[in-house]
Amino acid sequence: MAAVGSRAGLDTISMCTEGQDGLVYMQCCGQGEGVGVQKKLNAGTEWSADGNAQQTNLLSFPQSSGVDLPYRSPESVEMDEIMAAMVLTSLSCSPVVQSPPQRDLLPGDMECCGGELSDSGSSGYWSWDHGNVSTAPSPSVTEMDRSLGQLTDEGLHMELDQAACEEPEARRCKSLSRGAYRCLWPGCGKVLTSRVGMKRHIRILHLGWGSEQSHREEDFYYTEVSSEDEETAPPSPAPSFSSGAWTSCSSTQSQSTPGPQDAPVQSSPLSQSAPSSVWQIHTEHLYQACAPIQVTVSPGSPTFCSWTPSGDVQQKPQIPAFRSRSVSVGEQWLQRNSAPTRSQTMSASPSRGHCSFRKGRGEAKKCRKVYGVERRDQWCTACRWKKACQRFPD
DNA sequence: GATGCCGGGGG
DNA sequence: CCCCCGGCATC
Numbered sequence: 452m453a454a455v456g457s458r459a460g461l462d463t464i465s466m467c468t469e470g471q472d473g474l475v476y477m478q479c480c481g482q483g484e485g486v487g488v489q490k491k492l493n494a495g496t497e498w499s500a501d502g503n504a505q506q507t508n509l510l511s512f513p514q515s516s517g518v519d520l521p522y523r524s525p526e527s528v529e530m531d532e533i534m535a536a537m538v539l540t541s542l543s544c545s546p547v548v549q550s551p552p553q554r555d556l557l558p559g560d561m562e563c564c565g566g567e568l569s570d571s572g573s574s575g576y577w578s579w580d581h582g583n584v585s586t587a588p589s590p591s592v593t594e595m596d597r598s599l600g601q602l603t604d605e606g607l608h609m610e611l612d613q614a615a616c617e618e619p620e621a622r623r624c625k626s627l628s629r630g631a632y633r634c635l636w637p638g639c640g641k642v643l644t645s646r647v648g649m650k651r652h653i654r655i656l657h658l659g660w661g662s663e664q665s666h667r668e669e670d671f672y673y674t675e676v677s678s679e680d681e682e683t684a685p686p687s688p689a690p691s692f693s694s695g696a697w698t699s700c701s702s703t704q705s706q707s708t709p710g711p712q713d714a715p716v717q718s719s720p721l722s723q724s725a726p727s728s729v730w731q732i733h734t735e736h737l738y739q740a741c742a743p744i745q746v747t748v749s750p751g752s753p754t755f756c757s758w759t760p761s762g763d764v765q766q767k768p769q770i771p772a773f774r775s776r777s778v779s780v781g782e783q784w785l786q787r788n789s790a791p792t793r794s795q796t797m798s799a800s801p802s803r804g805h806c807s808f809r810k811g812r813g814e815a816k817k818c819r820k821v822y823g824v825e826r827r828d829q830w831c832t833a834c835r836w837k838k839a840c841q842r843f844p845d
Numbered sequence: 846g847a848t849g850c851c852g853g854g855g856g
Numbered sequence: 857c858c859c860c861c862g863g864c865a866t867c
Contacts, residue, residue, distance in 0.1 A: 833850085834850090835859080837849080837860075837862090838849090838850060838851075839850055839851085
C-alpha cells in the first residue's frame with residue numbers, strides 16, 4: 452500500500468506534465484494522493500467506473516478542498532488574522548478533516564507519500580502539507596494559521612492553476628510532457644518513451660494483467676519524467692526512505708512494529724549490541740538471580756525472550772539487596788565477566804541445571820589473597836561466604 | 846596445596 | 857536473611 456501512496460504522490464508531481472491527459476493526480480498532494488489510494492483500493496470493484504472517476508475526481512477535488520477555496524482565497528487577501536484563525540478553527544484546524552476520508556483510513560500511505568514527495572523535490576506546499584498533517588496532528592491555532600495560510604493561499608492556487616492548465620505554468624507543464632515515462636514499480640524504474648508502452652509494461656510485467664484489464668491503474672505505476680527530471684527522479688524511490696523527515700516516519704514505524712523479519716535485518720547493529728549490554732546488566736544480579744537468567748537463556752536462541760525481562764532489570768537496577776559496599780565492584784565484575792560467554796556456556800551445558808557452571812579462576816587477586824586469611828574480616832562479604840568475590844571481580 | 850566459588854545448610 | 861562450610865574446579 453505504501454508504494455501505491457508514494458506512487459500517487461509522484462504522479463502528483465508529474466501530473467502537471469500531462470495536463471491534457473487530465474490526470475487526476477494533478478490535484479493537490481493530499482487529496483490527489485488520497486484519491487489515488489482510494490482508486491487503488493477500489494480498483495477491483497470500482498475500476499470500471501474509473502474512466503468517469505477521473506472526471507469525478509476533478510470535480511470532487513475543488514469540491515473537497517474548495518471548502519476553503521471559495522471563501523478563503525478571495526477573502527484571505529484582506530482577511531485579518533482573527534478571521535483567518537476563525538476560519539481555520541472552524542475547519543477543525545486540520546487539513547485532514549477537509550480531505551477525503553480515505554486519508555484518515557490510510558495514514559501510513561499519507562506519510563509515505565509525503566516523505567517521498569518531499570524528497571523527490573516536489574513543490575513546496577507538498578512538504579508543507581504533509582509535514583503539518585503527519586507530524587502535528589493538532590497544531591496550535593497560530594501555527595496552523597501560518598502554515599495553513601501559506602498552504603491554502605498559495606498551494607491551492609497553484610493547484611487550481613495547474614488543474615486548469617490555462618496559465619503559463621500549465622504551458623510549462625505541457626512542455627515537459629515530451630519526456631519519458633518512468634516505471635515506478637518498486638525496483639523497476641524502467642523508462643520508456645511511450646505512454647502506451649509504459650502502460651503495457653506495467654500491465655504485463657508488474658500487474659500481470661492482460662490487455663483487457665483496466666488501463667487506468669497503470670497510471671499509478673509510472674510517472675512522466677522530462678530529460679531533467681530523469682536525473683533527479685531515479686534516486687527518489689529508494690533513498691527517500693533513508694533521508695529527511697521521512698526517515699523518522701519510517702524508522703518509527705518499523706520500530707514500533709517489531710516485525711520478526713524486520714528486526715533482524717534492519718536493526719542488525721542494534722540486535723548485536725543490545726544483547727550484550729543487556730546481558731551485562733542482566734548478569735549484574737547473577738549472584739542472586741541466576742535462576743531467572745537460566746530460564747531466559749537456556750531455551751536457546753530466542754533472543755527476544757531474554758531481552759524482555761532484562762528490560763525490566765535495566766529499569767531498576769541493583770534493587771536486590773547487594774551489600775552496599777560491594778555493589779559497584781560487583782557491577783564491574785559482572786560487566787567484565789563476559790556475560791555472553793556465560794550465557795553460551797549455560798545454554799550449551801544442559802547437564803548443569805542451574806548456573807552452577809564454574810568460571811575459571813580469574814587472574815585478579817581476591818580478598819583472600821589481598822588480605823590473607825588472617826584478616827578475613829576485611830574480606831568482602833562474598834569472599835567471607837566463599838562466594839564469588841565482589842570486591843575484586845575478574 | 847592454594848584458591849575461587851557453587852550449593853547447601855544452620856540459626 | 858545472614859553466615860558458614862563441604863565440595864569441586866582450577867591454578
